[in-house]
Amino acid sequence: MRKEYLMTPGPTPVPSEVLLAQARPMIHHRTPLYTKILVTVTEDLKYIFQTKNDVLIFASSGTGAMESAIVNLFSADDKVVVTSNGKFGNRFIKLAEAFGLTVIKLEYEWNEVINPDDIKKLLEKDENIKGVLVVHSETSTGILNDIKTIGDIVKDYPAVFVVDSITGIGAVEVRTDEWHLDVVVTGSQKGLMLPPGLSCVSVSEKAWHAVENSTLPKFYFSYKKSRESFHKAFPQNPFTPPVSLIIGLSEALKMMRDEGLENVIKRHAVLAEATRAGVKAVGLELFAPPEGRGSAVTPVKVPEGIDGKAIVKIMRDKYGITIAGGQDHLTGKIFRLGHLGYYDRFDIVTSIAGLEMTLAELNYEFERGVGVKAAEEVFMENPL
């Protein structure tokens, strides 16, 4: 018998409560029963996004939601600032370019945090900038960008602030209204503890004004269509929604409400701290700088003389622990331990133990057990 452990920053493990909810007999999406579920789910999402704004749901992965923001807010040739300090920032650049926007790229090294002042300087220079697009939790590097400070800057300019918080929502604080985040996107297979296939987007009043002026073609991802359907006498989706995923989401959100958002965020912070303590005790170096470490994923530098791809392979093939490798130019140079969503203390202990056994097999020199002990200490000092 072999047990599998999914320790990647998405897809993430799905609780059995959610799996069972998804296995319920199918219901029709134009019925009072579905309406009731959709309304509850939307209210619960507002709680998680900390917003009074509309929250729309689409049948897509996170990238679809990123695309939806571009086609709904902008017109061809609109000037936008897109920041990038990793793979998903680069994806935002590619998406904006694919739709004919004029992209001012603000690019950083992958181990750097985005500097909000750089955004301010650009906005100050050019009042025609229509949007600022930022990845909050950059999953490829574990870096958490400071969207609070950026939101505080962008609010004083005509530009709308679009945030990819695909691995931020449900793991770290996202105060959509208080931080002036105009559009926030997330995907289901991350902190929301669902299978892939569903995305959620919050849209502020300022963003709705941008929607009014946007002329890029849109149909399936139309924010207006989605809002109109939701505001009918019987709230619904414009097209057949992924009913089972939405029923699963209602269960996941109930679990998050029961735990309390503050505790969900605290749990992620403690899991991240224990993971960092574990890998540091083993003698490994963290990839993300101290000023920008998130709680979704811990990227770790592969030590000199060790094959980074072998770490991922041995953990998966020998021990059943699936972790993520580095992406693009970081392939083989870092590996990433996920702790986003349905995780608790002993998932972390398992992954650190598996890592220690793997490193020992690869002849990396360290005292076995020190990583697990360091993680345990964090948990004993921070009861969850």
Ligand SMILES: Cc1ncc(COP(=O)(O)O)c(C=O)c1O
């Ligand atoms: C920060 C971030 N943005 C975008 C994406 C892309 O989302 P998806 O793979 O769901 O399309 C991911 C997925 O890992 C992500 O972590």
